[in-house]
Amino acid sequence: MEKKIIGGFRHVRYEQTQINPEEMILRSERFYAEMDNRRTVREFDTRPIPIEVLENIILTASTAPSGAHKQPWTFCLVSDSRIKKKIRDAAEEEEKISYSTRMPETWKSDLKPLGTSWEKPFLEDAPYLIVVFKQSYGLENGEKVQHYYVSESVGIACGFLIAAIHQAGLVAVTHTPSPMNFLSEILQRPFNEKPYLLIPVGYPKAETYVPDIHRKPLEEVLKKF
Ligand code: IYR
Numbered sequence: 001m002e003k004k005i006i007g008g009f010r011h012v013r014y015e016q017t018q019i020n021p022e023e024m025i026l027r028s029e030r031f032y033a034e035m036d037n038r039r040t041v042r043e044f045d046t047r048p049i050p051i052e053v054l055e056n057i058i059l060t061a062s063t064a065p066s067g068a069h070k071q072p073w074t075f076c077l078v079s080d081s082r083i084k085k086k087i088r089d090a091a092e093e094e095e096k097i098s099y100s101t102r103m104p105e106t107w108k109s110d111l112k113p114l115g116t117s118w119e120k121p122f123l124e125d126a127p128y129l130i131v132v133f134k135q136s137y138g139l140e141n142g143e144k145v146q147h148y149y150v151s152e153s154v155g156i157a158c159g160f161l162i163a164a165i166h167q168a169g170l171v172a173v174t175h176t177p178s179p180m181n182f183l184s185e186i187l188q189r190p191f192n193e194k195p196y197l198l199i200p201v202g203y204p205k206a207e208t209y210v211p212d213i214h215r216k217p218l219e220e221v222l223k224k225f
Helices: 021-035 049-062 081-102 105-114 150-167 182-186
Strands: 003-006 009-012 073-078 128-135 137-140 141-146 193-202
Touching: 021 150, 049 073, 049 128, 049 150, 073 081, 073 150, 081 128, 081 182, 128 150, 128 182, 150 193, 182 193
Parallel strands: none
Antiparallel strands: 003 009, 073 128, 128 193, 137 141
């Protein structure tokens, strides 16, 4: 591999396969069509999935760019049904309070078309739960390591994760029980890690329906200058 010292540090030559503009248009269209076919699914089949698929999905998420390349994320992969039940019980306990007293009416009416409720059977039905933690700071040999743009970095990694789940032919829901500190306790995470997202992954239930909602058109999301 070709190497060069830049600013006192070793760099390696990077070469990406060059694609001509016509092929680029085709490939970007195909990728958009594939991603546009992704839907959040809240009803899962209990069928198992090979662990390698989950490992590859998490490796893909972990290719995300991050502040100063600190990779400030931990992905906890839960398949143990006792731990899934603990997570479901704790999440439903919080969600019950949220839906009955914490969430204002506007919020609840905004969620009506999506059909959500305090009940979270997907936390037990999905064969895997990926619990994403963000590391406020790192720990190396007991020493604190500074992390940067932690939420942005972990958010990007979760985007990669969701894309990889879809590309593998699986479905997921980005679940944010609130508050979700119970996840740190159940999974016994160190103090520098804070729960970020809980993503059940699996096959959709045999006959699945999703809300009839639509994505904003290009004119609404793109302003050209
Ligand atoms: N955390 C709750 C409520 C919820 C909030 C939003 I914003 C959503 O897009 C969906 C759900 C729950 O998981 O039900």
